[in-house]
Amino acid sequence: MPEFLQLLPPAEALARLLEQLPTQPRPEEVETSAALGRVTIFPVLAPHPLPDFARSTVDGYALRATDTHGASESLPAYSSVVGEVMMGVESAFTLDANQCALIHTGGMLPNGADAVAMVETTQSVRAGEVEVMRAVAVGENVLRVGEDVNTGDEVIPAGVHLRPAEIGGLMALGITHLPVVRKPQIGIISSGDEVVPASAEVHPGQVRDVNSFTLSALIEQAGGIPVRSGIIPDQAQLLHGAVRQALDECEAVVVTAGSSASARDLTAEVIDSLGPPGVLVHGVNVRPGKPTILAVCTGNGDQTPKAVIGLPGNPVSALVIADLFLVPVIERLLGISRPRLRASLRARLKINLPSQAGREDWVPVRLTGGDGILEAEPVFGKSNLIFTLARADGLICIPANATGLSAGEVVDVFQN
Amino acid sequence: MPEFLQLLPPAEALARLLEQLPTQPRPEEVETSAALGRVTIFPVLAPHPLPDFARSTVDGYALRATDTHGASESLPAYSSVVGEVMMGVESAFTLDANQCALIHTGGMLPNGADAVAMVETTQSVRAGEVEVMRAVAVGENVLRVGEDVNTGDEVIPAGVHLRPAEIGGLMALGITHLPVVRKPQIGIISSGDEVVPASAEVHPGQVRDVNSFTLSALIEQAGGIPVRSGIIPDQAQLLHGAVRQALDECEAVVVTAGSSASARDLTAEVIDSLGPPGVLVHGVNVRPGKPTILAVCTGNGDQTPKAVIGLPGNPVSALVIADLFLVPVIERLLGISRPRLRASLRARLKINLPSQAGREDWVPVRLTGGDGILEAEPVFGKSNLIFTLARADGLICIPANATGLSAGEVVDVFQN
Numbered sequence: 001m002p003e004f005l006q007l008l009p010p011a012e013a014l015a016r017l018l019e020q021l022p023t024q025p026r027p028e029e030v031e032t033s034a035a036l037g038r039v040t041i042f043p044v045l046a047p048h049p050l051p052d053f054a055r056s057t058v059d060g061y062a063l064r065a066t067d068t069h070g071a072s073e074s075l076p077a078y079s080s081v082v083g084e085v086m087m088g089v090e091s092a093f094t095l096d097a098n099q100c101a102l103i104h105t106g107g108m109l110p111n112g113a114d115a116v117a118m119v120e121t122t123q124s125v126r127a128g129e130v131e132v133m134r135a136v137a138v139g140e141n142v143l144r145v146g147e148d149v150n151t152g153d154e155v156i157p158a159g160v161h162l163r164p165a166e167i168g169g170l171m172a173l174g175i176t177h178l179p180v181v182r183k184p185q186i187g188i189i190s191s192g193d194e195v196v197p198a199s200a201e202v203h204p205g206q207v208r209d210v211n212s213f214t215l216s217a218l219i220e221q222a223g224g225i226p227v228r229s230g231i232i233p234d235q236a237q238l239l240h241g242a243v244r245q246a247l248d249e250c251e252a253v254v255v256t257a258g259s260s261a262s263a264r265d266l267t268a269e270v271i272d273s274l275g276p277p278g279v280l281v282h283g284v285n286v287r288p289g290k291p292t293i294l295a296v297c298t299g300n301g302d303q304t305p306k307a308v309i310g311l312p313g314n315p316v317s318a319l320v321i322a323d324l325f326l327v328p329v330i331e332r333l334l335g336i337s338r339p340r341l342r343a344s345l346r347a348r349l350k351i352n353l354p355s356q357a358g359r360e361d362w363v364p365v366r367l368t369g370g371d372g373i374l375e376a377e378p379v380f381g382k383s384n385l386i387f388t389l390a391r392a393d394g395l396i397c398i399p400a401n402a403t404g405l406s407a408g409e410v411v412d413v414f415q416n
Numbered sequence: 417m418p419e420f421l422q423l424l425p426p427a428e429a430l431a432r433l434l435e436q437l438p439t440q441p442r443p444e445e446v447e448t449s450a451a452l453g454r455v456t457i458f459p460v461l462a463p464h465p466l467p468d469f470a471r472s473t474v475d476g477y478a479l480r481a482t483d484t485h486g487a488s489e490s491l492p493a494y495s496s497v498v499g500e501v502m503m504g505v506e507s508a509f510t511l512d513a514n515q516c517a518l519i520h521t522g523g524m525l526p527n528g529a530d531a532v533a534m535v536e537t538t539q540s541v542r543a544g545e546v547e548v549m550r551a552v553a554v555g556e557n558v559l560r561v562g563e564d565v566n567t568g569d570e571v572i573p574a575g576v577h578l579r580p581a582e583i584g585g586l587m588a589l590g591i592t593h594l595p596v597v598r599k600p601q602i603g604i605i606s607s608g609d610e611v612v613p614a615s616a617e618v619h620p621g622q623v624r625d626v627n628s629f630t631l632s633a634l635i636e637q638a639g640g641i642p643v644r645s646g647i648i649p650d651q652a653q654l655l656h657g658a659v660r661q662a663l664d665e666c667e668a669v670v671v672t673a674g675s676s677a678s679a680r681d682l683t684a685e686v687i688d689s690l691g692p693p694g695v696l697v698h699g700v701n702v703r704p705g706k707p708t709i710l711a712v713c714t715g716n717g718d719q720t721p722k723a724v725i726g727l728p729g730n731p732v733s734a735l736v737i738a739d740l741f742l743v744p745v746i747e748r749l750l751g752i753s754r755p756r757l758r759a760s761l762r763a764r765l766k767i768n769l770p771s772q773a774g775r776e777d778w779v780p781v782r783l784t785g786g787d788g789i790l791e792a793e794p795v796f797g798k799s800n801l802i803f804t805l806a807r808a809d810g811l812i813c814i815p816a817n818a819t820g821l822s823a824g825e826v827v828d829v830f831q832n
Contacts, residue, residue: 032614036633050803053620057798059677087650087674088610090620104676106610106729108621148801155803163832164637165805168630168731171614172623172802194504194522198448198587204469204506205524207588214584217452221580234503258503260520261475313522315584341783341790341809343759343831367757374757382473385564386588387466387571389581393757415759416579 007285009400010324010360016280017294017325018332021307025335028182032170035162037223038180039334044156046173049146054109056085058141061122061130062113063100065138076123076131085110100130109142116141149173159337161223184333186224186326187246188215191232191239191267192258192313210315210386211256218322222330234258239270243308247274247300251333252307254326257291259313264291267310274299274308285400286324286360288317288384294325314384320362320395323416344412345394347376354404364392365413376413389416423701425816426740426776432696433710433741434748437723441751444598448586451578453639454596455750460572462589465562470525472501474557477538477546478529479516481554492539492547501526516546525558532557565589575753577639600749602640602742603662604631607648607655607683608674608729626731626802627672634738638746650674655686659724663690663716667749668723670742673707675729680707683726690715690724701816702740702776704733704800710741730800736778736811739832760828761810763792770820780808781829792829805832 008016027041056062063079071077079100083093085107095101095112103109103116118141121134149155155173156166162180170178190212198208209231216226227250232242239255246253257267272278274297281294293310300306307329311318331340347367355361365376376396381388394413398405405411424432443457472478479495487493495516499509501523511517511528519525519532534557537550565571571589572582578596586594606628614624625647632642643666648658655671662669673683688694690713697710709726716722723745727734747756763783771777781792792812797804810829814821821827 033629033632036636050801051623052618057800087608087676087679088612088619088622104674104678106608106623106675143798143800147798148803156806163806164630164633164735165802165808165832167633168626168735168802169806171629172626172731174614174618174624176615192503192522196504198590199592202468202590203504205502206504207467207522208590210584210588213449213587214580216449217580217583220452258520259522260503262520263503315588319580319584341761341831343761345757345759346762382559382563384473384559385466386581386584387564390572390579390585392581415757416581 007283007290008281010284010286013281013284013292013294014325014328017296017307018328020277020280020296020305021329021332022305023332023335025181025333027179029177030180032167032176032178035178035180036164036167038162039223039336040156040158040160040162041179041181041335043154043158044170044175044178046149046151046153046155047175048173049150050148050172051143052145054145055143056103056105056107056109056116056141057143058116058118059104060116060118060141061100061132062103062109062116063095063132064097064113065115065136065140067098068117068132068135071132071135073133076133079130079132081128081130114138157337159335161336181334183223183225184251184330185227185249186219186330187227187229187250187253188212189229189232189242189246189253189255191234191255192263193234194258195231197231211311211313211318214315214319215254215322218319218326219330222327223334224330234263234266236266236270239266240273243270243274244299247297247306247308252329254309254311254322256311256318257313263313268293271295271297271308271310285358286321286362288312288314288362289321292321292325315386316384316389319389342414344414345374346410347374347413349405349407349409349411350375350377352404352407353378353398355398355402357403358400360400361398362395363398364389365394365396366391367393367413373410376411392416423699423706424697426700426702429697429700429708429710430741430744433712433723434744436693436696436712436721437745437748438721439748439751441597441749443595445593446596448583448592448594451594451596452580452583454578455639455752456572456574456576456578457595457597457751459570459574460586460591460594462565462567462569462571463591464589465566466564466588467559468561470561471559472519472521472523472525472532472557473559474532474534475520476532476534476557477516477548478519478525478532479511479548480513480529481531481552481556483514484533484548484551487548487551489549492549495546495548497544497546530554573753575751577752597750599639599641600667600746601643601665602635602746603643603645603666603669604628605645605648605658605662605669605671607650607671608679609650610674611647613647627727627729627734630731630735631670631738634735634742635746638743639750640746650679650682652682652686655683656689659686659690660715663713663722663724668745670725670727670738672727672734673729679729684709687711687713687724687726701774702778704728704730704778705737708737708741731802732800732805735805758830760830761790762826763790763829765821765823765825765827766791766793768820768823769794769814771814771818773819774816776816777814778811779814780805781810781812782807783809783829789826792827808832
């Protein structure tokens with residue numbers, strides 16, 4: 001398992017991992033009011049049409065369109081007002097020819113009516129009568145039954161993240177509970193002889209465990225449940241036991257390696273021993289994050305192929321790489337039907353950024369300005385300093401086929 | 417309080433609301449591991465430097481830079497290997513001139529060393545001795561003490577949303593608890609005689625309460641706590657009582673009005689009666705959402721000025737307008753130091769979209785394609801159909817100073 005024999009481009013590395021991962025999302029019933037951010041596991045079908053009665057879209061007079069034929073300001077149509085449509089109830093009356101009823105936005109069309117004349121196009125001449133000064137067509141100013149959805153329509157496909165709008169749509173249909181994908185548990189193992197818990201007293205030579213917590217936060221954002229297995233020393237047997245146990249308990253496992261080359265090799269060997277197929281990718285042509293390990297392991301209780309991702313130990317690389325590889329794995333486990341569309345901020349790069357052709361670079365930048373276009377200024381600092389990322393507003397990508405970006409270029413900044 | 421006497425542009429309407437809102441975020445102590453998305457209430461200062469010992473950034477040999485002066489492949493410097501730096505501990509030995517120690521990435525520099533020669537630039541010639549084939553400078557391949565942060569540095573300002581990177585930075589400094597802004601409670605009142613609970617049996621003429629739940633979801637996303645007061649009929653006294661109670665219990669209140677003009681006027685009157693100053697804006701030059709009401713009310717137990725937002729009753733308008741006005745209010749209550757930078761997706765508009773000059777339009781679009789640039793196709797449907805929004809991937813804005821957008825134009829799509 002020596003690393004870097006072949007450095008794959010990130011997209012190809014990810015594809016190699018995902019193609020070997022089966023996905024069988026498991027259902028869980030939740031209340032719709034608590035379903036924000038959850039993912040549908042089955043398509044949602046409309047149990048009834050929406051709206052389920054014809055509604056007025058304006059304040060005005062419900063009537064028969066044919067009665068207004070040819071009406072104009074100089075030659076209005078006259079109509080008798082037989083009543084008012086009260087909100088939230090069905091009217092008891094039925095309209096005949098040349099009759100109308102006062103109606104409010106959202107009111108239910110009374111029997112006999114097929115259109116609504118806006119109040120602005122009418123005039124009250126004497127008690128109980130209005131002049132309609134503009135002809136209306138059948139269905140004008142009316143939401144017809146089923147105009148939004150019809151019975152049986154697939155209103156939300158499977159594999160969709162529920163946003164406020166979907167929550168509203170479900171409620172409009174009276175769907176107050178629904179099955180969603182159970183959140184996948186993602187195991188996190190921090191390895192490294194120098195790593196101690198964040199709450200521990202730190203002796204010279206030791207560093208606090210940062211990765212368990214940055215990765216937990218990222219997993220939570222992506223819709224998974226982080227399961228922290230703690231800190232494991234750089235010893236094959238201990239690491240093997242920890243990964244094996246995490247594989248039993250979780251749907252995917254992420255291991256941050258100790259920072260030396262030998263610790264990384266150890267991590268790769270341990271992960272590979274939990275195959276087949278084991279390590280698929282060892283080394284990705286990306287900076288930071290070259291020593292990334294992507295694997296699929298079946299060495300667990302139920303022999304389901306599960307993703308195991310070995311991340312570089314340094315916190316910045318670990319976080320950048322987890323965003324590139326772990327988040328898509330979580331989306332796969334959630335059964336997301338459509339690859340993530342990553343929104344960005346557009347900003348003008350302040351300085352030249354050279355890079356090595358063939359390698360994809362992710363550079364933390366700070367955004368300044370705001371009126372007009374933003375300016376992106378790279379945050380300097382060695383790549384293994386966690387506050388380099390904390391000081392940045394986002395990352396820009398220098399693609400593999402470029403030898404850098406030029407000052408003044410407009411770049412996409414991805415918030416992190 | 418008649419509406420629409422003067423239609424303000426949305427940005428001006430928002431400014432008028434925010435300038436009258438004091439903000440006194442209240443603190444709450446949380447565990448750092450559970451602080452994702454929370455907002456700092458005080459600046460965070462570094463209790464010690466990071467790193468707090470000099471660390472190697474490579475695998476190689478720790479040594480004195482001066483010993484390698486002039487070293488080259490043809491004339492290497494010879495150095496005796498006196499030991500190996502173990503990970504996580506301080507070395508017991510001290511290096512003298514022409515001595516070195518094997519060191520791994522992240523290892524602590526031993527006493528006497530001031531640089532590290534990368535293993536790739538060295539050669540082991542005989543046991544206990546290496547040739548260094550390239551000169552190194554003092555500090556080369558070393559993270560020096562305080563290179564990331566120094567004691568007392570403001571590492572995270574007040575009013576900052578905590579992302580995974582900040583969580584990591586806090587953990588690196590051993591800050592396992594911190595004070596954050598307590599989440600503001602936002603009251604939600606759905607008014608309308610036609611509105612019934614989503615779980616109720618629906619009779620002809622009635623519609624289910626959608627807004628309470630779309631707004632709850634949006635408030636949750638923005639970092640607030642939704643407090644649903646239920647559905648209030650269109651009666652001044654009942655509505656007054658409900659808004660007054662919500663004002664007592666919450667830091668801001670949002671009321672969705674009944675859908676008729678008279679119900680909207682009723683809402684405006686009730687809100688205004690809970691001033692001073694009461695209604696500041698009634699009518700905004702935006703579509704959807706023209707009948708928006710923005711108010712500041714002091715008619716509550718502690719007389720604190722609190723924002724009250726009256727939203728149109730139709731679910732699409734309510735959600736679009738809440739995003740424009742309620743989210744900034746929540747950010748103000750959270751003490752966010754910097755206005756939200758809204759990331760977008762860039763897409764090519766598929767058709768012409770006319771609009772009225774002077775009015776800002778928000779149009780739901782569906783995105784297709786994906787290789788190369790996305791295409792944005794407006795989702796047709798009357799604006800009050802909730803699934804119009806659920807079918808959309810985001811919204812595009814037609815600015816007030818435009819008379820529309822043209823097919824083929826590249827537009828910013830804001831995900832909703």
